[in-house]
Amino acid sequence: MSISLLIVGHANTGKTSLIRTMLRDHNFGEVQNYSGTTRHVEQISLTLNDAPLLDLIDTPGFEDSIGLWQTRVQDYADTSNERWLEAVQSDSALQDDFEQELKILKQLSRCDIILYVIDLRQAPLGKYLDELNILACANKPIVPILNFCNAEQSHESEWRRCLAERQLHAHVRYDTVAFFLADERKLYQTLQSLAPDEYDTLQALINQREQDAAKRLTQAKQALSHALIDCTTSQFVCASTTPSASEKQAFEQHIRQREQAFVSYCLRLYDFRHEDVVLRDLPLQEGQWQQDIFDPDTLKSWGINTSTSAATGAAIGAGIDILSAGLTLGTATTLGAILGAGVQTGRSFKTTLMNKLRKRSVLALNPDSSIALLYRGIQLIAHLHQRGHASQQAYQGQSDTLPDKQEVARLEKLFARISQRPEWHQANELPDHELVTALQQAIDEALPTSR
Numbered sequence: 001m002s003i004s005l006l007i008v009g010h011a012n013t014g015k016t017s018l019i020r021t022m023l024r025d026h027n028f029g030e031v032q033n034y035s036g037t038t039r040h041v042e043q044i045s046l047t048l049n050d051a052p053l054l055d056l057i058d059t060p061g062f063e064d065s066i067g068l069w070q071t072r073v074q075d076y077a078d079t080s081n082e083r084w085l086e087a088v089q090s091d092s093a094l095q096d097d098f099e100q101e102l103k104i105l106k107q108l109s110r111c112d113i114i115l116y117v118i119d120l121r122q123a124p125l126g127k128y129l130d131e132l133n134i135l136a137c138a139n140k141p142i143v144p145i146l147n148f149c150n151a152e153q154s155h156e157s158e159w160r161r162c163l164a165e166r167q168l169h170a171h172v173r174y175d176t177v178a179f180f181l182a183d184e185r186k187l188y189q190t191l192q193s194l195a196p197d198e199y200d201t202l203q204a205l206i207n208q209r210e211q212d213a214a215k216r217l218t219q220a221k222q223a224l225s226h227a228l229i230d231c232t233t234s235q236f237v238c239a240s241t242t243p244s245a246s247e248k249q250a251f252e253q254h255i256r257q258r259e260q261a262f263v264s265y266c267l268r269l270y271d272f273r274h275e276d277v278v279l280r281d282l283p284l285q286e287g288q289w290q291q292d293i294f295d296p297d298t299l300k301s302w303g304i305n306t307s308t309s310a311a312t313g314a315a316i317g318a319g320i321d322i323l324s325a326g327l328t329l330g331t332a333t334t335l336g337a338i339l340g341a342g343v344q345t346g347r348s349f350k351t352t353l354m355n356k357l358r359k360r361s362v363l364a365l366n367p368d369s370s371i372a373l374l375y376r377g378i379q380l381i382a383h384l385h386q387r388g389h390a391s392q393q394a395y396q397g398q399s400d401t402l403p404d405k406q407e408v409a410r411l412e413k414l415f416a417r418i419s420q421r422p423e424w425h426q427a428n429e430l431p432d433h434e435l436v437t438a439l440q441q442a443i444d445e446a447l448p449t450s451r
């Protein structure tokens with residue numbers, strides 16, 4: 001059995017937006033920033049494992065509650081609330097003046113619980129209080145939804161006082177645009193107390209929503225690690241020692257496409273549309289990539305484990321001599337064997353030396369650009385994680401807030417080390433390596449924890 005929720009409120013308070021957010025569906029109904037957008041009652045099921053759990057009923061907004069309530073006080077003074085609700089619906093004299101209101105009243109007897117949506121930017125004026133007076137006649141539980149709770153100008157305390165005077169204590173703070181899972185959980189918990197027969201099913205819904213959110217966050221962070229490794233290990237081999245403008249452009253284009261692939265993945269993951277995110281191009285800095293052959297990590301990956309620098313020099317010197325000779329023989333397998341390293345690392349070392357011998361430069365991303373990409377990715381994930389499906393405005397990226405100097409230095413070092421791993425470029429799986437773990441930790445630390 002599903003619970004039927006009647007979503008009501010003054011015009012333009014966010015009723016349709018609330019339903020879109022609860023459903024995670026930006027296609028439900030029509031949302032506009034003016035009154036009278038919804039003209040007809042529309043019902044939709046919120047399902048859990050394909051079984052309908054909540055029937056959400058969208059309604060047109062109240063337009064003239066003062067006038068309607070006056071008929072109750074003046075013309076039906078001696079009638080019970082129940083009788084008045086019935087009589088008013090068939091009173092032909094009222095059909096024209098209260099067309100929208102009567103559509104709402106018709107639904108009152110059919111629903112289990114009323115969600116009364118309040119725009120907190122508005123003070124609790126008489127017209128809103130008359131809406132509550134009218135709804136109270138149905139003797140159904142009313143849950144006030146304090147919408148626009150993140151708005152700068154808010155009349156929350158006045159509303160709370162007015163609602164308390166009407167014994168409406170169990171209200172829920174909500175913002176359908178900047179949406180927090182904790183607010184939604186509070187709504188479902190309130191429903192649990194009002195519909196105890198459905199307690200377990202509602203709990204299953206709460207759990208499902210939270211598991212889904214946690215899973216999405218993990219996948220988005222994983223995708224960001226992957227994109228950053230791909231970008232940081234990306235290399236573009238130029239035709240000569242000096243990169244041309246078109247070579248730089250081609251390299252930048254490649255990085256931008258990789259970032260866009262990450263954005264598209266996140267949009268699919270969070271079920272948003274392409275037009276919901278419009279990022280301007282990030283100014284990229286490329287540098288000439290050099291393999292740091294004295295970097296202990298690089299050496300280790302080639303299977304060279306030397307404790308002294310003399311021994312290192314000797315090992316590398318020997319390696320290079322043999323390699324120069326070996327280049328004409330030319331297979332990565334030979335190189336790998338000579339260095340005692342795997343085929344892949346042997347191939348990477350060989351490519352570096354080949355480029356050096358052919359006097360070609362290699363373009364790679366500057367660590368500062370990797371840091372900028374990291375923060376853009378984190379801000380995007382944080383935004384999508386808390387974006388309601390009723391949001392109308394495209395996300396354009398936040399103003400760039402960079403970490404403190406110490407963190408920048410730490411990240412520069414990390415990305416510089418990752419850039420020494422061209423063999424990780426476009427790998428299907430993230431390598432099991434301490435540098436990858438360090439990157440994942442940096443993402444975790446920089447991502448604001450979600451409520």
Ligand SMILES: Nc1nc2c(ncn2[C@@H]2O[C@H](COP(=O)(O)OP(=O)(O)OP(=O)(O)O)[C@@H](O)[C@H]2O)c(=O)[nH]1
Nearest residue numbers: 011012013014015016017032033036037038061176
């Ligand atoms: N910032 C912010 N904007 C919101 C919120 N809820 C709704 N809006 C915006 O408010 C406007 C009205 O939203 P609707 O969902 O169409 O409101 P409604 O109550 O269904 O309107 P009617 O059908 O005309 O009665 C839209 O521009 C929404 O994007 C909110 O919580 N925060």
Ligand SMILES: [Mg+2]
Nearest residue numbers: 015016037038
């Ligand atoms: Mg509407």
